[in-house]
Amino acid sequence: MINLNPRRSDEPIWWGLFGAGGTWFAMLTPVTILVIGILGPLGILNADTLSYESVSNFVSHIFGALFVIGTLALPMWHAMHRVHHGMHDLKFHTGIVGKILCYAIAFAVSAIAVIFVFMVG
Template identity: 70%
Template structure:
């Protein structure tokens, strides 16, 4: 028999953030590492293109701030969701406190990112 009044769960929210974080980390982070970690130091991209003023202007623009926020926040949500479920896989069930700790830390990093973006 189908339950006509199923219990609502917040799990789709966490899985959505988990999926978005994993996708962002898999697709955007390698490009960012390529540009900032390989092309810029090797001189393929000019040093003027990544000067402090240009990077600060980008980070404080709407699209730049959104990029910085998503680059830091989404992988953190992915990691914290993986840790939360990894604890269950290891037969360590922290209950609601584990959920609060994991998702609270991801929220803290997300809020800290927003604060730092506005402080630039």
């Protein structure tokens, strides 16, 4: 029987953020780790590339600010969506409280990232 009045779901929003965070983490985070964590300390990059002034100028630009916010916020949405569904898979049925808590943590990290980026810029 077809339900003529289906209930709206908020899952597409969370799945969209989950997918965006997973894609960001898989595609851009390894490059970021390579540049900041390996090439910089090994001295392969110019010493001025990762100086405070250079990084501050990067974050002050709109594309740099969006990159830093995306690097911090999107993987957190991915992780918290995974935690939310992982708890359900492990038979920890926390209901709406668990869902709100998981997504509130992701929102808080996103908000803190935005605040700090705009404080630097």
